[in-house]
Amino acid sequence: MADAPPLWDSEPDPNPFPPTPSQQQKPEYRDRFRNGFPTDVLEWLKQNEPGDFAELMDLRKSLYARRTTGKYRIRLAGLSSIGEQKMLLTGPASAVLILSDKARHFLLRTLCRLRRARRWQPIRYRR
Template identity: 80%
Template sequence: MAEAPPLWEPEPTLNSSPSSSTEPSPRPKPRYRDRFQNGMPTDVLEWLKQNKPADFAELMDLRKSLYTRHTKGKYRIRLAGLTSIGEQKMLLTGPTSAVLILSDKARHFLLRTLCRLRRARRWQPIRYR
């Protein structure tokens, strides 16, 4: 019987090194919360770790900017259009970084997290005029 040609290349030996110029490097896996590759981050908790309010006045500025969707103090809000289902996107920029808020649920989640932060730091209660 005739010998068939191999279906694939033989495995390289341990002594030979693969040439990095011919083979593309593998791309890293996207993180769990990276919704858009090479885009703005959407991880609200990670953003809050980097941009925590230092005092009660900064906390109120952040809350007011999230409620009114306008810039207040150190926290800048820029409206970024609509999502595919019609919800309003916004870009929230803090002192060190920015985050893309894609839904009202994400915005409310950030507001609830700020309320927990206020209680954990034992700041004064929020009073509305």
């Protein structure tokens, strides 16, 4: 029995089905909804940046009132797991899923910084 030939040339593969690339990669934080809409607000703003002050005000009104204004369309997308309202913000180039009020306020603050950087007029509210 010591001179018997081996049954196979090498050790058998413990996993006959190799993992696909999608199983090997962990989703990034921004890609939590892989088959859905992106959630990266800054990337969305780079693609859908307001061209003038009127577009900036339309985007701000959309975010504050949670409804469509001008080029920016808001569609409510239900509630998140902690009970906050989700919304889908669609601009001229793409859409972004806003998951919380914190993300919405972050976008509003970023728009305020954009207004200052472009030296547009101050925002005046009518009473």
